[in-house]
Amino acid sequence: xxxxxxxxxxxxxxxxxxxxxxxxxxxxxxxxxxxxxxxxxxxxxxxxxxxxxxxxxxxxxxxxxxxxxxxxxxxxxxxxxxxxxxxxxxxxxxxxxxxxxxxxxxxxxxxxxxxxxxxxxxxxxxxxxxxxxxxxxxxxxxxxxxxxxxxxxxxxxxxxxxxxxxxxxxxxxxxxxxxxxxxxxxxxxxxxxxxxxxxxxxxxxxxxxxxxxxxxxxxxxxxxxxxxxxxxxxxxxxxxxxxxxxxxxxxxxxxxxxxxxxxxxxxxxxxxxxxxxxxxxxxxxxxxxxxxxxxxxxxxxxxxxxxxxxxxxxxxxxxxxxxxxxxxxxxxxxxxxxxxxxxxxxxxxxxxxxxxxxxxxxxxxxxxxxxxxxxxxxxxxxxxxxxxxxxxxxxxxxxxxxxxxxxxxxxxxxxxxxxxxxxxxxxxxxxxxxxxxxxxxxxxx
Ligand SMILES: *Cc1c(COP(=O)(O)O)cnc(C)c1O
Numbered sequence: 001x002x003x004x005x006x007x008x009x010x011x012x013x014x015x016x017x018x019x020x021x022x023x024x025x026x027x028x029x030x031x032x033x034x035x036x037x038x039x040x041x042x043x044x045x046x047x048x049x050x051x052x053x054x055x056x057x058x059x060x061x062x063x064x065x066x067x068x069x070x071x072x073x074x075x076x077x078x079x080x081x082x083x084x085x086x087x088x089x090x091x092x093x094x095x096x097x098x099x100x101x102x103x104x105x106x107x108x109x110x111x112x113x114x115x116x117x118x119x120x121x122x123x124x125x126x127x128x129x130x131x132x133x134x135x136x137x138x139x140x141x142x143x144x145x146x147x148x149x150x151x152x153x154x155x156x157x158x159x160x161x162x163x164x165x166x167x168x169x170x171x172x173x174x175x176x177x178x179x180x181x182x183x184x185x186x187x188x189x190x191x192x193x194x195x196x197x198x199x200x201x202x203x204x205x206x207x208x209x210x211x212x213x214x215x216x217x218x219x220x221x222x223x224x225x226x227x228x229x230x231x232x233x234x235x236x237x238x239x240x241x242x243x244x245x246x247x248x249x250x251x252x253x254x255x256x257x258x259x260x261x262x263x264x265x266x267x268x269x270x271x272x273x274x275x276x277x278x279x280x281x282x283x284x285x286x287x288x289x290x291x292x293x294x295x296x297x298x299x300x301x302x303x304x305x306x307x308x309x310x311x312x313x314x315x316x317x318x319x320x321x322x323x324x325x326x327x328x329x330x331x332x333x334x335x336x337x338x339x340x341x342x343x344x345x346x347x348x349x350x351x352x353x354x355x356x357x358x359x360x361x362x363x364x365x366x367x368x369x370x371x372x373x374x375x376x377x378x379x380x381x382x383x384x385x386x387x388x389x390x391x392x393x394x395x396x397x398x399x400x401x402x403x404x405x406x407x408x409x410x411x412x413x414x415x416x417x418x419x420x421x422x423x424x425x426x427x428x429x430x431x432x433x434x435x436x437x438x439x440x441x442x443x444x445x
Contacts, residue, residue, distance in 0.1 A: 110138025209381025268307030
C-alpha cells in the first residue's frame with residue numbers, strides 16, 4: 001500500500017476497511033489486482049443500484065464515445081440531455097403525476113443539496129431550514145449545516161448556521177410522533193425555532209444508520225409542512241433510484257415533496273451526476289445564479305437514460321426489489337433471532353436494510369470477518385454500529401443468498417466463536433479472472 005500511504009491524504013475512509021487494490025468489477029462482483037473475487041455489499045454507498053459496469057448501459061456509453069458524442073458542454077443543450085429529459089419526464093414523472101422542473105447542479109450530491117437549500121430560502125425569504133437528528137446531506141458547508149454527524153461537522157472550521165435540528169422518527173422512542181413536536185414548535189412564536197423555509201428529510205437515513213421513517217410519520221410531516229406554509233424537501237440521494245422498491249422513496253407514503261434531490265444511482269453507471277427537482281413556481285433562479293462547470297454530465301445522461309428505459313418502463317423492477325428486500329429482512333431477522341446477543345435488531349425498507357449491532361466495535365468485527373470470506377460490506381450510524389446490506393438491486397438470488405450466508409456465519413463467529421462452515425469460504429466458479437487460487441480464501445491477509 002506504499003504509494004497510498006505516501007501521497008494519498010489521510011482523509012481516505014472506505015479504503016482503510018478494505019486494504020486491497022481493486023482493479024475490475026462486474027455486476028455484484030469486485031476483483032482485486034490478484035484476481036480475487038468479492039461480492040460487493042457496499043456498492044458505492046448506494047451509487048451502484050444496477051451493479052458495476054451494467055452491460056446495457058456500457059453498450060450505450062461505448063457507442064456514444066465511439067461516435068464522438070459531447071463529453072463536456074457546460075450546460076449547452078445536447079442531444080444526450082434532450083433524450084434524458086424526455087425519458088425522465090415520460091417514464092418517471094408523468095406516470096407518478098409529478099410536475100417538476102429539473103435543475104442540473106454540480107455533479108455531487110452535496111451540490112444538489114446546496115442548490116435545494118438555496119432555492120427554498122430564496123423562494124420563502126426565510127433562512128432557517130429544519131433538518132433531523134442523524135441526517136446526512138453532504139460535506140460542503142451549507143449541506144454540512146444540515147448534516148448531524150459531529151465527525152463531519154467538526155471539520156467545517158466555520159459556523160454551521162441557518163438550520164434547526166429536530167428529532168427524526170423514532171428518536172424519542174417508538175411511541176412518540178416527533179412531527180407533533182415539530183407542529184408544536186412551529187405553532188409557538190416563543191419556541192425559539194424560527195419559521196423555516198423548508199424541512200429537509202431522508203425517508204430512510206443512510207449514513208445515519210438505516211433509520212427508516214414510518215409511512216405515517218412521512219404523511220404527518222407533509223401535513224405539518226402544509227399547515228405552516230413550509231416547503232418539504234426530500235433528499236432522495238441514497239434512498240431514491242429504486243433502493244426502497246419504488247423509483248422515489250416517498251412514493252409508498254403518497255406524499256408530494258416540493259423539492260427532491262437525486263444523485264448517487266441516478267446515472268446508473270457510477271458516473272457523477274446530480275439534480276434538483278422542484279415545483280415549477282419555485283424555479284426562481286436567475287441565469288447562472290447557481291453556476292458550475294460540470295452541471296450535467298453528458299456521459300451520465302446517456303447511461304441514466306438507458307437505466308430508466310431498461311428498468312423503469314414498467315413496475316417489474318420495483319417489484320423485484322421489494323421481493324428481494326423481503327428476503328433480506330427475513331434472513332436478517334433470522335440471524336438476530338438465532339445468533340444475536342439480545343440487543344441486535346434489523347432496520348430498513350426495501351433493499352435498504354441493516355443489522356443494528358448497537359456497538360460499533362461489534363459491527364466492525366462482523367464486517368471484518370465477512371471481508372475475510374469475500375464480502376465487502378460496511379457500517380453506518382453515529383457509532384458505525386449498523387451493518388449495511390447495500391448490494392446492487394440487480395444481484396442474483398444465488399449471490400444474495402451466498403452473501404447473507406456470509407453475514408450469518410460472521411455474526412455467529414463473532415458472537416459465539418463458532419467456526420465459519422467450509423461452504424462459506426469463498427467461491428470462484430463463474431468468473432474469468434476471479435479464480436480463487438488453491439487453498440486461498442478471499443480476503444485472508
Ligand atoms: C451521499 C449523500 C449525500 C452527499 O452526496 P455526495 O455525492 O457524497 O456529495 C447527500 N445526501 C444523502 C442522503 C446522501 O446519502
